[in-house]
Amino acid sequence: MTDFHSYVPADGHGLPHDPFNAIVAPRPIGWISSVSAGGKRNLAPYSFFNAFNYRPPIIGFASTGAKDTLANVRETGAFVWNLAARGQGEAMNATSATTDRDEFVLAGLDTLPSVAVAPPRVAGSPVQFECRLTQIVQLTDAGGGAIPTWLVLGEVVHVHIDRSLLDDGIYQTARARPILRGGGAGDYFEVGEDARFVMDRPR
Numbered sequence: 001m002t003d004f005h006s007y008v009p010a011d012g013h014g015l016p017h018d019p020f021n022a023i024v025a026p027r028p029i030g031w032i033s034s035v036s037a038g039g040k041r042n043l044a045p046y047s048f049f050n051a052f053n054y055r056p057p058i059i060g061f062a063s064t065g066a067k068d069t070l071a072n073v074r075e076t077g078a079f080v081w082n083l084a085a086r087g088q089g090e091a092m093n094a095t096s097a098t099t100d101r102d103e104f105v106l107a108g109l110d111t112l113p114s115v116a117v118a119p120p121r122v123a124g125s126p127v128q129f130e131c132r133l134t135q136i137v138q139l140t141d142a143g144g145g146a147i148p149t150w151l152v153l154g155e156v157v158h159v160h161i162d163r164s165l166l167d168d169g170i171y172q173t174a175r176a177r178p179i180l181r182g183g184g185a186g187d188y189f190e191v192g193e194d195a196r197f198v199m200d201r202p203r
Helices: 068-076 086-094
Strands: 030-035 041-046 049-053 058-064 078-082 127-140 146-161 179-181 188-190
Touching (some): 030 058, 030 068, 041 068
Antiparallel strands (some): 030 041, 030 078, 049 058, 058 146, 179 188
16 A cells, blocks of 8 residues: 655645645746836746646746736736746746846846837747736635735737747747756756657547
């Protein structure tokens, strides 16, 4: 029989480090660029990020705490997701710092102009999604009590893909070398072609 370590989260996990983030992993990184109503730029990575709908394409990230990105998106109704690839991993990590400085300058990153929204794109990122805000949802616990985390959802209105990632029009996921968030204080994973396997959907 399997020997489980079982616990009630509200009572504590009883381990040296909370395993939740390490279990729900690896997770894609929401590297989000935004601007305030006054034009101040912001760039920050979010470890709670994913895609939620095909048509229209909708992505979302969760802000634990009312951070600058949340305020900017509320004010302007727009943001850009930038794919965090291995070559920019250290720069992405630098943008996680709590600072009043421009994170693009702090991390030594150039920008590209967006087409449909005000926030800039990260130059060198192989894929960017320009998004318009659809919903901001404050999360609640099982008893209905509000918790200080907000889910920000946006419709993807313009997509930019480095053409070198396309083979006969098919996007090559591993070629982009996306990095994913694991658990612990600083665990990340890289997607590689050697990790790919195929399972066709049953008909």
